[in-house]
Amino acid sequence: MIRARALTKAYSRAASAKRAERRPSEDTSAKRAERRPSEVSTGSDGGRTLLAVDGIDLDVAAGESFGILGANGAGKSTTMRMIGATLQRTSGELTILGRDPAHEGPVIRAHLGVVPQQDTLDTELTVRENLLTYGRYFGLPRTALVPRIEELLDFAQLQDKRDEKVEALSGGMKRRLTIARGLVNDPSLLLLDEPTTGLDPQARHILWDRLYQLRETGVTLVLTTHYMDEAEQLCERLVIMDAGRIVAEGAPADLIRTYSSREVVEVRFGTNRNSEVLPHLHGIGDRIEELPDRLLVYTDTGESDLQEIVARGFMPVTALVRRASLEDVFLRLTGRSLVDG
Amino acid sequence: MSLTAPASFRVAEYRLRSMWKWRNSIIAFGVGNPVLYLVSIGLGVGALVDANSPDGVTGVPYLLFLAPALLATAAIQAGQDEVSFPTLAGFIWNRLFFAMRATSLSGGQIADGVLLAASVRIIFTTTVYWLVLWAFGAVDLGSALPLIGVSTLAGVCWGAVALALTSRAKTDSTYISVMWRLVIMPMFLFSGTFYPLAVLPLWLQWIGWISPLWHATELGRWLSYGAPLEPWQALLSTAYLLALGATGLLLGRRTFEARLTA
Structure with missing residues (x-):
């Protein structure tokens, strides 16, 4: 499903400053263990390069549920966006579903489900319309979407909210809708970037239950999280990222055995x-x-x-x-x- | 282009669905806006102007002179609105474009789709506006297609420019105030809209020359009541509008893709 070798994403300092400005929340809740991503000097102009992801290796097999664990700023989201074929790598190898995202981005994305950190829903449209329009972006025919949307509304437990505007939904409901939206094209690989960040405990448990059910149906899950309990609950195997690097890899129980x-x-x-x-x-x-x-x-x-x-x-x-x-x-x-x- | 067309249609389909939610405001504004302008300026100011210049403005009653300019203004402002608000929403308010870019769509296709849907709104707005103008006796029946056509062209080309500018906006409030106060309003006031451009001192006339509104208005007056316009001027104005639109779309597409993959 995913194969990465020495995968690297570097930003020039100016570009990374812009990114920080756009997402001010990323740094404020920084965990005590946070380290700055590696900074290295570049050649002639003496400018600095920020290595958001610093040469990581990853392999995710079909049907696996795989986690990327790390503090804020560890490089999780950058990794996810490269896997999601919305961010080009600076160097290294990357194969998603057997294809190179540098050349076949649209084809790869057609088979991916993406649940971004922010819900990015259209709050003026209804729950059902959000699913319908998203399915249409993939070019799926309306006749196929109508029954698919019914399944997704059931799955997300949003049938009774189907004709409500999204702005009326609770945070947990919006999150479930975003996950349902990511499933509209029946993806073989679902990418979830911090799926339960900002949700209350009850909403998290409902969401975990839904993701469990997905696991059972054989969908490959890749998720990032900074919640340890979430990683233990949902991931068969995970990597721990710190400052753009992978510092450990394994099943949660094995990691605990090895390092604690x-x-x-x-x-x-x-x-x-x-x-x-x-x-x-x-x-x-x-x-x-x-x-x-x-x-x-x-x-x-x-x-x-x-x-x-x-x-x-x-x-x-x-x-x-x-x-x-x-x-x-x-x-x-x-x-x-x-x-x- | 032929390959990307279907994908941008799907984006336009979403935009039209979104617009449909605002249909009552769009219709009310589409009808109300020309009625207000025609009553207040067309008839009110027009009576004053016509009383003081028996030969009319450039030889025609003020209402006839004004009508093509108002029509082009409406088209350009519709293009501005229908491109800039969805673009601000997509990049800043709900960041929906980022979700769209996670599907098989490209940034360029999203840009195309936004402009395509705005074009539908522009055609609607200019058609309604033309009907009101016609009801007030400001245009002839025969001018329908050419006038609606040239105004739509101006609206779409400006929409493409708005696409390029809005996609670079970092904050919504700065963008909106700068655009409306420093671009749209001066364009409206200094493009020979209410009086011939030649009336202005020379050092202000350049605003008209670079303004798509002035070029559309010149073409519109020629098409509506045969205001004098050399063929080369007509060609130049058309070419200017097209060049503006093509440049805007090209830059807009590029910024969309760059911003969504940064």
Whole structure:
């Protein structure tokens, strides 16, 4: 479905400044682990080049659900737009559905479903009209679209909203409509760029349920997300991106096994005391990470390690023993300073 | 071009569906606008002008002189509206063009489709306008096709220019105020619309020479009541309008594709 080798997208500094201006929200909610994409000098004019995507390799097989996980600015959306054949790569190889997007963009896009980060719906048209016009962009005949739209309205659970204007819909409904719109051409590959960002928990769960159902029907899914739980829920396999590079790849469970202990003890001693307590916990767990508000003890024996902490005379304000998650993998891999336990 | 035509039709189909939602305003504006102008300026100002110049303006009653200019103005403004608002929406307001570019459409096809749908609106607006002019006795029945034709040409060619300009707009408010205050209004006022261009001091006449409205008005007056126009002037004006339109469309297509794939 997708094959990328040394895929790279570079922007000259001026061009990237324009992009930042257009999407101011991208940087504001930057995660603490965010790193700036690599900047390299170019030759003669002494200008700078921003490597939004810096030589990544990707392979996605048919029927897979594949995730690209990363903080804001890691290069996820840029990668997605190159895969979606709306952004040309600077260098490297890229094959989508067996074709090169540099030469066969329209043919590739005819078989893709794209769910962009922003809904980009026509709010003046009704739900049904949005699906109809979008199907027509692909040149699909009206006779084929009418029954297809009924299926999609069922799938998106929007039958009772079919003749309402889009501006009247909730955020979750708009998102489901955008996904339904991306399915109108019966794509073999569906690209979802941060499908649940900005939705409330209930709307997210409804959406996950819909995407699960899609997975079962054999549609290949590629999604970006900065939600670890979403990646664990939806992706069979994923890559973690940081500063335009892929820093890890694998199934969520394998990544957790490789990069984290089985369990994590989260203890809080109060904001100022965490770092005071830290030196006294030497020897507990495999390693300990200090966050601004808590200590994370990576271990395979959470309960007994917690007892050991208490036995050493440090009573945490709150304590939690949990299974390790992708969040822990992400923390480990994206260059956070780790403190040996 | 022949290959891209069907795809741009599909974009136009969407635009017309969108326009259909505004049909009541389009019809009300299409009829109301000429009626207001004809009553206030055509008849009101016209009575004053005709009373003071028994030979008429360039030899015809003021209403006849004014009519082709008003018609071309309506066509150009319809082109401006029907191109610029969907384009601002597509790039800025709802970013729908980005979704369209994710389908098999190209940026150029989207640009073509927007202009194509605007052309339908321009033909509608000029036809209604001509009917009102005719009802007021400002044009002859025989002038219908040539007058509607030349105004539509001006409207579509200006629409192409608007396509190129709007697709470069970074913010909607700046674009709208600059376009209307610094381009559309001066064009309306200084293109020999209400008086012959030659009345203006020479240092202001250049606005008319570069204005598609003036060229369309000159052609319109010639076609409507036989105002003197040398054949080469007619050719030049037509060629100017076509060149403007072709340049606009070419640049517009290019900017559409560049902006949607940046």
